[in-house]
Amino acid sequence: MTEETKTIDQSKLIDHMKYLPGMEVIDSDMLDQVVAIRNSFNNDDFTDKDVRLALSKEHLDPRDFMALLSTAAAPFLEEMAQKAHLVTRRHFGNNITILTPIYFANYCDNYCIYCGFNSHNKIKRARLTDEELVVYMMQQNYTCNRRFTEV
Numbered sequence: 001m002t003e004e005t006k007t008i009d010q011s012k013l014i015d016h017m018k019y020l021p022g023m024e025v026i027d028s029d030m031l032d033q034v035v036a037i038r039n040s041f042n043n044d045d046f047t048d049k050d051v052r053l054a055l056s057k058e059h060l061d062p063r064d065f066m067a068l069l070s071t072a073a074a075p076f077l078e079e080m081a082q083k084a085h086l087v088t089r090r091h092f093g094n095n096i097t098i099l100t101p102i103y104f105a106n107y108c109d110n111y112c113i114y115c116g117f118n119s120h121n122k123i124k125r126a127r128l129t130d131e132e133l134v135v136y137m138m139q140q141n142y143t144c145n146r147r148f149t150e151v
């Protein structure tokens with residue numbers, strides 16, 4: 001069946017937010033916890049003391065993050081930026097990683113809602129030849145997860 005003749009039967013589309021038959025079901029109340037914490041946020045509960053406490057910690061809990069997101073944190077933006085900078089440097093140093101995906105074909109049997117290549121989109125499907133792939137990579141200045149160091 002070509003893309004031109006394929007019609008979409010909405011009743012057969014998969015709900016990707018639900019478990020499908022055969023999938024391992026991960027039993028977790030994480031989402032409920034996150035929503036409950038989010039709903040418990042009250043901006044007026046936080047003072048500069050809470051913000052200072054959060055900034056002094058190595059490991060923050062949800063209440064610390066709330067303090068940093070509250071309006072009480074507004075006078076501490078520079079301190080927050082400096083701490084974020086230190087944490088970033090500790091984990092990543094001066095490196096920036098650039099990922100360059102290679103699109104050598106756009107065929108797909110799946111239906112990921114966000115993706116323009118999903119099988120229900122009526123687009124022209126193609127696969128690059130080896131020669132076209134070489135030209136494409138040269139045109140894209142292919143970086144292959146090259147790491148750059150800030151100078």
Ligand code: SF4
Nearest residue numbers: 108110112115117118
């Ligand atoms: S190409 Fe798009 S629709 Fe296909 S599996 Fe990847 S993300 Fe999902």
